[in-house]
Amino acid sequence: MTDSLATSIATLQEMIQEAAIVAGFTGAGISTESGVPDFRSPGSPWMRHKPIPFDLFVRSVEARREAWRRKSIMDDLYRDARPSQGHLAIASLVASGRMPAVITQNIDGLHQASGLAEDQVIELHGNGTYAKCLACERRYDLAWVRSRFEASGDAPVCEACGGIVKSATISFGQAMPEGPMRKAQKLSLTCDLFIVVGSSLVVYPAAGFPALAKESGARLVIINREPTPLDEMADLVIHAEIGQVFSSFAHPAALLKNSSTP
Structure with a gap:
């Protein structure tokens, strides 16, 4: 791991510990590490x-x-796909109480397989x-x-x-689901930290939620191997493998360090 990546990961951990409400937003990149094709x-x-x-x-x-x-x-x-390190990290954030739910563009059910309940996964597609x-x-x-x-x-x-x-x-040409869209909007408006994980942020309307969160006062983190159209507005951008970034996030205790949670 390079010094710059280690510094970015440390910054991400500090941002999580300082946040009251964290919103997660995941795209195909979090599941490619599980063997699901992009x-x-x-x-x-x-x-x-x-x-x-x-x-x-x-x-x-x-x-x-x-x-x-x-x-x-x-x-x-991808019948045998299992949750990746990124999925487990998101599950840890939810278990820590910091993340009410994760917004996802994915359709593979791997967030639920990582231990999240149905109401903790907002499935836009x-x-x-x-x-x-x-x-x-x-x-x-x-x-x-x-x-x-x-x-x-x-x-x-x-x-x-x-x-x-x-x-x-949700197929091409099919209306976006109203319930999940409302939930995603509410979480985007109320969070103080919005973390994008493995999304190219080119598919709308889903990709509009990170910008909405930023415009509403939240800090924005983007973790993706390739640059995205929203990198310039983000407070922290990490271009690296998701599993490498989240390798230390597998247990809720690691996320609660230095926090006020007992």
Whole structure:
């Protein structure tokens, strides 16, 4: 570890200890260290098996078949993914009481796998680890969907109402979820420290939350391997591997050092 990186990590720890409310914001970079492919990286399997746009999924039976075929391929690629050091660090921040919830652009469910409760994860782009009926919102396990799809070759329909069953992600062209957007906005407005972890900050409206927090008086930290459009407004920018930055954050006790918490 270089002296400059060590200094930046020490500064980050001090900022966390000084903050009353910390907001976390995570993107694909936190999960690439778990083996989940990044959508925009060159050669990404997501580019070979692109998600079907929402309007086409709803309109076309054939598109729904193709969507479930592609999802099965992608699910198999990262079926064994486990929370990374970054996920564990976020879980530690939540456990310490400093972070009420983490806002995430990811759909892989790894924050929940790290120990966070559903209400501690604000999913802006939905969740790809289960499916829902678009009509009645009944929830389905992916194993149920896959067994029926592989047995018949047809996209399954809801057993309760006959509606279209879709992965619980927010597809291109689908409206952003109102509840999570409201929660993300509230946390951005009330926090005094906003930490971006592994996001390129180019996908809107999600990428607007760090700027909102900064404009509302919070300090802004960006941890990402590559530069982002918001680096210039940040109070601290760390261009490094996420696991390396958070290697000392795995236990809540490390975050409470020198704080007023008993």
